[in-house]
Amino acid sequence: MMLRWDVLAAILGMALASYICRAGGYAVLRVTRPPPFVQAMLQHLPGCIFVAFLAPAFLSAGWATVAAGAVVLLVQARLRRLAPSILAGVGTLWLLRLAGIG
Numbered sequence: 570m571m572l573r574w575d576v577l578a579a580i581l582g583m584a585l586a587s588y589i590c591r592a593g594g595y596a597v598l599r600v601t602r603p604p605p606f607v608q609a610m611l612q613h614l615p616g617c618i619f620v621a622f623l624a625p626a627f628l629s630a631g632w633a634t635v636a637a638g639a640v641v642l643l644v645q646a647r648l649r650r651l652a653p654s655i656l657a658g659v660g661t662l663w664l665l666r667l668a669g670i671g
Contacts, residue, residue, distance in 0.1 A: 633671020637662035 603611070627638045641658035648654065665671050 631671040633662055633665035636665060636671075 623638075627634050637658045640661040641654045644657040645651070645654040662671075
């Protein structure tokens with residue numbers, strides 16, 4: 570199997586465009602200092618994106634999954650440790666499914 574030059578050019582072009590987008594953001598933020606509200610937004614943005622991806626999956630999976638997600642949030646808010654939060658959520662989901670809920 571031979572690699573076509575147009576496919577290689579497309580792959581390299583997409584890689585270059587992706588790198589320019591990432592590096593451009595870092596270059597702009599090195600030169601300028603964003604206002605405090607933009608800094609706060611950027612600091613909380615990954616969590617918001619994570620929730621936006623997970624919420625539909627949780628809601629479509631049933632009430633047991635929603636309850637397990639709520640347990641994860643509560644344990645994380647209380648302990649501020651990721652491993653116990655995940656273990657509590659998995660344990661809750663396991664117990665609810667063992668009981669026939671969800």
